Amino acid sequence: DSGVTQTPKHLITATGQRVTLRCSPRSGDLSVYWYQQSLDQGLQFLIHYYNGEERAKGNILERFSAQQFPDLHSELNLSSLELGDSALYFCASSATGGSGPLGDTQYFGPGTRLTVL
Amino acid sequence: SQQGEEDPQALSIQEGENATMNCSYKTSINNLQWYRQNSGRGLVHLILIRSNEREKHSGRLRVTLDTSKKSSSLLITASRAADTASYFCATDIISSGSARQLTFGSGTQLTVLP
Numbered sequence: 001d002s003g004v005t006q007t008p009k010h011l012i013t014a015t016g017q018r019v020t021l022r023c024s025p026r027s028g029d030l031s032v033y034w035y036q037q038s039l040d041q042g043l044q045f046l047i048h049y050y051n052g053e054e055r056a057k058g059n060i061l062e063r064f065s066a067q068q069f070p071d072l073h074s075e076l077n078l079s080s081l082e083l084g085d086s087a088l089y090f091c092a093s094s095a096t097g098g099s100g101p102l103g104d105t106q107y108f109g110p111g112t113r114l115t116v117l
Numbered sequence: 118s119q120q121g122e123e124d125p126q127a128l129s130i131q132e133g134e135n136a137t138m139n140c141s142y143k144t145s146i147n148n149l150q151w152y153r154q155n156s157g158r159g160l161v162h163l164i165l166i167r168s169n170e171r172e173k174h175s176g177r178l179r180v181t182l183d184t185s186k187k188s189s190s191l192l193i194t195a196s197r198a199a200d201t202a203s204y205f206c207a208t209d210i211i212s213s214g215s216a217r218q219l220t221f222g223s224g225t226q227l228t229v230l231p
Contacts, residue, residue: 002161002162088157090159105150108152108161
């Protein structure tokens with residue numbers, strides 16, 4: 001158990017809908033990262049938040065947004081869902097923002113499996 | 118595009134044998150990490166090797182890093198059936214300013230036969 005929790009575990013919804021995925025980082029970790037894993041794209045970095053502020057953006061669609069709250073939990077909002085958004089969505093946390101010269105370890109949650117029908 | 122590419126894509130060995138997986142990457146890195154993923158489950162961090170390190174051990178795992186060749190290898194010794202999983206390398210690069218991100222390879226599917 002990594003200490004990172006994600007809810008829900010599974011989500012099935014229809015095209016055009018909006019969903020919210022939730023992540024609670026390990027106790028004391030300030031950074032939250034979101035990733036998408038699909039068969040055709042592999043594991044793709046979406047976005048990184050550090051202590052409530054957006055730190056880096058990866059391959060995140062404009063239909064997707066995220067935020068990190070004062071208690072450090074994070075939510076990933078996916079809207080106008082398309083069939084191609086079906087994937088496993090992982091969040092990870094790390095102690096810092098990796099701001100040191102050599103980075104730090106990311107600990108992954110169990111993921112949310114999103115199925116768009 | 119993927120920063121890290123693992124080779125082979127799939128590997129099947131007998132229990133007790135050693136498994137070696139390789140990872141190549143394209144840009145300069147701060148560190149390289151190896152993760153394991155059981156089918157449909159979350160990723161488990163195995164080991165992190167910093168750019169100024171050449172070799173690191175953790176239990177039955179041995180990781181090497183050659184920054185001149187932009188490559189890394191993961192060796193699992195005395196493999197067990199429970200080692201069956203996908204293994205990913207991830208490179209820690211500075212994406213813009215001081216921001217960082219992990220970029221994952223496509224993974225090696227390891228099957229250890231009892």
